[in-house]
Amino acid sequence: xxxxxxxxxxxxxxxxxxxxxxxxxxxxxxxxxxxxxxxxxxxxxxxxxxxxxxxxxxxxxxxxxxxxxxxxxxxxxxxxxxxxxxxxxxxxxxxxxxxxxxxxxxxxxxxxxxxxxxxxxxxxxxxxxxxxxxxxxxxxxxxxxxxxxxxxxxxxxxxxxxxxxxxxxxxxxxxxxxxxxxxxxxxxxxxxxxxxxxxxxxxxxxxxxxxxxxxxxxxxxxxxxxxxxxxxxxxxxxxxxxxxxxxxxxx
Numbered sequence: 001x002x003x004x005x006x007x008x009x010x011x012x013x014x015x016x017x018x019x020x021x022x023x024x025x026x027x028x029x030x031x032x033x034x035x036x037x038x039x040x041x042x043x044x045x046x047x048x049x050x051x052x053x054x055x056x057x058x059x060x061x062x063x064x065x066x067x068x069x070x071x072x073x074x075x076x077x078x079x080x081x082x083x084x085x086x087x088x089x090x091x092x093x094x095x096x097x098x099x100x101x102x103x104x105x106x107x108x109x110x111x112x113x114x115x116x117x118x119x120x121x122x123x124x125x126x127x128x129x130x131x132x133x134x135x136x137x138x139x140x141x142x143x144x145x146x147x148x149x150x151x152x153x154x155x156x157x158x159x160x161x162x163x164x165x166x167x168x169x170x171x172x173x174x175x176x177x178x179x180x181x182x183x184x185x186x187x188x189x190x191x192x193x194x195x196x197x198x199x200x201x202x203x204x205x206x207x208x209x210x211x212x213x214x215x216x217x218x219x220x221x222x223x224x225x226x227x228x229x230x231x232x233x234x235x236x237x238x239x240x241x242x243x244x245x246x247x248x249x250x251x
Contacts, residue, residue: 009037010154017161025169026214030162031138034126038151040140041120042068048082048135071117075110081125085135093155095124095147102146122146126159128166138162181222188215193232 013033027045035043076082080099084090096105102122105111114120120141127137140147147155181189184205191201202212216228225231 006037006039009033010158013037014158014161017158017165020165020168025165027138030165034138034140034158037154038124038140038142038147040142042118042141044068044072044139046072046135046137046139047130048076048086067117071114075114078110080105080110081123081137081139082135085125085127085130085137086133089132091127091129093124093126093152093159095152096122097146119143124152124155126155126162128163136166181219185215185219185222188212189219189231189235192216192228193235 013030016033017030031043031045034040080096081094084094084099096102096111106115118141121144122142124140124142124147125137126139127135130136187205188201191204192198196204198209198212202209205212216231219231220226223231223234225234
């Protein structure tokens with residue numbers, strides 16, 4: 001039975017996923033929340049393309065990030081979960097025990113290498129939508145015991161929210177939408193252009209400085225500028241009906 005504290009964490013995570021602005025989405029932070037909710041030694045976010053690993057993200061862990069990266073890259077091509085997702089269209093949350101017995105996994109070259117370095121006993125993946133031959137997924141490592149039925153049920157309930165969150169983030173970065181500022185981004189730009197510091201602007205909007213910086217990153221990318229001064233010039237020129245300076249398509 002999950003504790004009340006863990007129930008609360010699950011609900012908090014669900015609320016964050018539903019209300020999160022695309023500019024605020026941080027995959028490493030979400031992996032860290034999943035790690036806390038399911039009480040795992042580590043959680044990761046990784047992307048595997050047709051040409052190999054394209055991205056790895058490590059939130060807090062008892063193991064150095066370099067160690068995690070080395071063992072992951074060493075076993076990426078032969079890990080059963082990665083092989084399954086890249087070779088099929090299946091995008092359900094799965095654990096190692098859905099594909100083979102723990103005894104067989106622990107005795108395999110990949111399983112024994114990962115267990116020797118990390119001590120992980122079971123692995124659970126929450127894949128996001130991706131084209132055939134690729135994989136984008138959160139992955140959790142568990143020591144000593146397997147994931148319980150109740151934990152698996154929570155993961156399956158959260159999975160559609162993770163997919164919806166990811167879709168919203170990717171849509172916001174598409175060429176058709178990235179040139180338009182959202183109402184929230186316009187608020188951020190207004191305050192920064194007015195000369196407010198990041199700290200004051202964040203307090204005014206009741207968001208963290210980290211979230212404000214995420215908004216600014218997206219604003220700069222959309223406007224094709226590199227600083228708040230250029231963004232302010234862009235805003236003033238736009239208001240005056242002139243061609244905004246430094247505006248150019250995002251790379």
